[in-house]
Structure formats: structure tokens, C-alpha cells
Amino acid sequence: MHDQDSKIDYAALKEKIRQAGEKLGFAVVGVARAEVSQASEHLRAWLAAGCHGEMNYMARHADLRADPAALQPGTLTVVSVAVDYLPHDKMADDPQQAAISRYAQGRDYHKVVRSRLQKMADAIATLAGPFGYRVFSDSAPVMEVHFATQAGIGWRGKHTLLLSKQGSWRFLGEIYCDLPLPPDEPIKDHCGSCNACLDACPTQAIIAPYKVDARRCISYLTIELPGAIPAEFRDLIGNRIYGCDDCQTCCPWNRFAQLGDSEFQPRHRLDSASLIELFAWTESQFNDRLAGNPIRRIGHERWLRNIAIALGNGPTTVDALNALKMRQDDASPLVREHIEWALTKLENSLQPS
Structure with missing residues (x-):
């Protein structure tokens, strides 16, 4: 004391x-x-x-x-x-690119x-x-x-x-x-009538101003949820394989944001890598390349689960189909389930309507 x-x-x-x-x-x-x-x-x-x-x-x-x-x-x-x-103001707009928070x-x-x-x-x-x-x-x-x-x-x-x-x-x-330092004054709320973040959320996870239902949030689904991602959200996840920044990128106040600390510059091309490239990582490559990175906490199984969904949401290419089929016999039932979902979705897109 x-x-x-x-x-x-x-x-x-x-x-x-x-x-x-x-x-x-x-x-x-x-x-x-x-x-x-x-x-x-x-x-x-x-x-x-x-x-x-x-x-x-x-x-x-x-x-x-x-x-x-x-x-x-x-x-x-x-x-x-x-x-x-x-770290930058680039957007992962290409559906074949991995979008990482x-x-x-x-x-x-x-x-x-x-x-x-x-x-x-x-x-x-x-x-x-x-x-x-x-x-x-x-x-x-x-x-x-x-x-x-x-x-x-x-x-x-x-x-x-x-x-x-x-x-x-x-x-x-x-x-x-335990130091009795004099407190600072709180700042008043400057959101006003803006609802940009509520409107931008892909899964409507912001169920009311100042209230998020984590069970609908892409950050929760791709990071915290250990099991299967509910089918109702898979299409909405798009190419987001770890987290989601949509409620921040749309915020008018972020027009005034400065580029941050150089400690947080992207590594291993995580700001530009393709889904297929990241899906090919072995468990040891995942652990080695993501040492000292917060993504490593989710483990290789959730990483593959997430990328399988993103591949299923992308264009139907020979490379995407081959990448998914190469892992069809993955040891994890969780990964296999999401690969099957992705393959079914891509193959259905080839059927004449």
C-alpha cells in the first residue's frame, strides 16, 4: 500500500x-x-x-x-x-483476399x-x-x-x-x-443521431445503440466461438476470417484517425494474402508464423474453419475448389463440416438456374 x-x-x-x-x-x-x-x-x-x-x-x-x-x-x-x-487504410475488398481485423x-x-x-x-x-x-x-x-x-x-x-x-x-x-490522484472529467458523447455502425453491421449484431449481441457478431463468431458457425451467418461473413472492422471503418470520426504505432505494422502479408495461400498453412506454419500475434490464440482448427467459409463465399474457381478438396479429409470434423458447406455452395453456383 x-x-x-x-x-x-x-x-x-x-x-x-x-x-x-x-x-x-x-x-x-x-x-x-x-x-x-x-x-x-x-x-x-x-x-x-x-x-x-x-x-x-x-x-x-x-x-x-x-x-x-x-x-x-x-x-x-x-x-x-x-x-x-x-496500421494502414487499405480495405480487403477482393473476395479472394483474406479480410483480417x-x-x-x-x-x-x-x-x-x-x-x-x-x-x-x-x-x-x-x-x-x-x-x-x-x-x-x-x-x-x-x-x-x-x-x-x-x-x-x-x-x-x-x-x-x-x-x-x-x-x-x-x-x-x-x-x-492506490494513489489518490485527482480524476479527469469525462467527455460527453459525440455520436449524436448517427447510426452508421448499426446500419453497417453485416449481421445486425448491434441490436440497439450501445448494445451488441455477441452471438451475432462476426468477431465473436470467428474468434471466440469454439464450435460450428451457425449456418444463418456463414454467407454474411464474406471473406472475414478473423474479426470484423465494419462498425469502425464506417464511423465518421475515423476520418480523423492517425496512422498508429509502427509496432503494429502487418506481418506475413496478413493485410494482403489470398484465402487460398492462408488455407494452405500447416499447423506448424500457423504456429510459427503467428508467434507473437493475437490470431494464434484461436488455433489452426478455427483458422481453417473460418477460411473454408470465406472460400465458400468467394468466386467459384478451379483453385478454390481444389484448395477445399485437398483438405476434405482433414482430421477435424469441425473443419470437414465447413469445407463441405463451402464446396456445396460453390458447386451449386455452377448449376444453371
């Missing part, structure tokens, strides 16, 4: 912390009280409606999300940070952001002496968007992601700490 010395000027300390964060490459640093207020009630209602799908950890750790001091004893304050990550084309943000937060915590200890803290970057049950809004970093968009006048292509991170 930090010995709360009355001689410390916490307002001045906060400004020094902000400066230290900016030197470490954070686009913005803000401070919030470690209180979740009504946000935990909204979370519980969302969970009660089953909108989290099979993300059981969301329900399992709901109490920890609602009580920061249960996660890190003595927590009074949340230092919230954002890192710009937009931009955040996942380069280095794993969890490691990059946590490493910087640890350096920031070391800098705070140099300024204020030993203190109690814990750093997070999408790595524990933390209400990230809530704290970022309370810390004045942005507001919650209707797609539920953090939005600011610099757009939404940002990773978030937090330091829970």
Missing part, C-alpha cells in the same frame, strides 16, 4: 505521470476513480440476456469487474491509457501495451515512491471502456467501443493503483 503522504502534490504528480506515459508512446493518458457505478448493472443485464454467447469468462468474473479492489487490493484510482494502432495484423497488443504500462509504473514509483498497483491490457476482468470514458479519453460509441475525436483505432490499458 502507498503511504499517502500529505506533502505529495497529487495534481502535479498526475501531470508528471501523463508526461511519462506520452514519452512511452501512449496517445493519451487519463485518470478515473476506481468506481464502476451503473456500468456493472448494464453488464449484468447484458449477461442475463445471454448476449455474451459462449464467453463464459464474462459471467464468471462479473463480480471482479464490478469491484476493482477485489482484483487489486487497495485500488483507489485507475490510470487509463490509449495506444493508436491503425486490422488490430490483429501485427504484434500482439497485449504484450506491447502491458510492457509499456510496466515501464510507466516504474516511472511512477520513481516519482512517488513504492505504491500498490497492477497493470492490465485486455488481460483481466476490467471495465476498460467505462474507465476510459470516466478518464476523459473518449466516449462509448453506439458500437460499444471507445470512440474519440481521433477515432476508435486504439488499444486500451489500465493501471489499478
Whole structure:
């Protein structure tokens, strides 16, 4: 626990912390009280409606999300940070190209952001002496968007992601700490009457402003869902093999986004590779090439499942049919099911109507 010395000027300390964060490459640093207020009630209602799908950890750790001091004893304050990550503004418009969410084309943000937060915590200890803290970057049950809004970093968009006048292509991170830093002022919502994200969602997963049903969301379906992707969504997935950026690419505020940190530049041509090329990767190639990338977490089986759907949604070419047939005897029943679906769809498209 930090010995709360009355001689410390916490307002001045906060400004020094902000400066230290900016030197470490954070686009913005803000401070919030470690209180979740009504946000935990909204979370519980969302969970009660089953909108989290099979993300059981969301329900399992709901109490920890609602009580920061249960996660890190003595927590009074949340230092919230954002890192710009937009790697480029290219779109994967060709249906034979793999569309991969931009955040996942380069280095794993969890490691990059946590490493910087640890350096920031070391800098705070140099300024204020030993203190109690814990750093997070999408790595524990933390209400990230809530704290970022309370810390004045942005507001919650209707797609539920953090939005600011610099757009939404940002990773978030937090330091829970026992320093009584003065909080920043929240920013008011600037979405107004715009419903671009609701209209753009391919599967209508944004069922109301500020409410996403994960069970319909392409990011959930291609990343979090372990089993078969429901047939009703397969056509709508298009060429998206990992995540979906549609609710961000349509957002008017993202016209003002800056290209982000070079750490997140695409690797292994994940911004331009063809579906057939990626479908040919063996499990060892998948693991080796995606070491240090967030995609590796889904494993080779889900990767093939997703690409099979995307191939089925593309043009009927000899190469696409051959690529699918080459894996028809895959050891995984899950992969085989999605390959059969894709082959049936492509072969049906050849039939005279």
C-alpha cells in the first residue's frame, strides 16, 4: 500500500505521470476513480440476456469487474491509457483476399501495451515512491471502456467501443493503483443521431445503440466461438476470417484517425494474402508464423474453419475448389463440416438456374 503522504502534490504528480506515459508512446493518458457505478448493472443485464454467447469468462468474473479492489487490493484510482494502432487504410475488398481485423495484423497488443504500462509504473514509483498497483491490457476482468470514458479519453460509441475525436483505432490499458490522484472529467458523447455502425453491421449484431449481441457478431463468431458457425451467418461473413472492422471503418470520426504505432505494422502479408495461400498453412506454419500475434490464440482448427467459409463465399474457381478438396479429409470434423458447406455452395453456383 502507498503511504499517502500529505506533502505529495497529487495534481502535479498526475501531470508528471501523463508526461511519462506520452514519452512511452501512449496517445493519451487519463485518470478515473476506481468506481464502476451503473456500468456493472448494464453488464449484468447484458449477461442475463445471454448476449455474451459462449464467453463464459464474462459471467464468471462479473463480480471482479464490478469491484476493482477485489482484483487489486487497495485500488483507489485507475490510470487509463490509449495506444493508436491503425496500421494502414487499405480495405480487403477482393473476395479472394483474406479480410483480417486490422488490430490483429501485427504484434500482439497485449504484450506491447502491458510492457509499456510496466515501464510507466516504474516511472511512477520513481516519482512517488513504492505504491500498490497492477497493470492490465485486455488481460483481466476490467471495465476498460467505462474507465476510459470516466478518464476523459473518449466516449462509448453506439458500437460499444471507445470512440474519440481521433477515432476508435486504439488499444486500451489500465493501471489499478492506490494513489489518490485527482480524476479527469469525462467527455460527453459525440455520436449524436448517427447510426452508421448499426446500419453497417453485416449481421445486425448491434441490436440497439450501445448494445451488441455477441452471438451475432462476426468477431465473436470467428474468434471466440469454439464450435460450428451457425449456418444463418456463414454467407454474411464474406471473406472475414478473423474479426470484423465494419462498425469502425464506417464511423465518421475515423476520418480523423492517425496512422498508429509502427509496432503494429502487418506481418506475413496478413493485410494482403489470398484465402487460398492462408488455407494452405500447416499447423506448424500457423504456429510459427503467428508467434507473437493475437490470431494464434484461436488455433489452426478455427483458422481453417473460418477460411473454408470465406472460400465458400468467394468466386467459384478451379483453385478454390481444389484448395477445399485437398483438405476434405482433414482430421477435424469441425473443419470437414465447413469445407463441405463451402464446396456445396460453390458447386451449386455452377448449376444453371
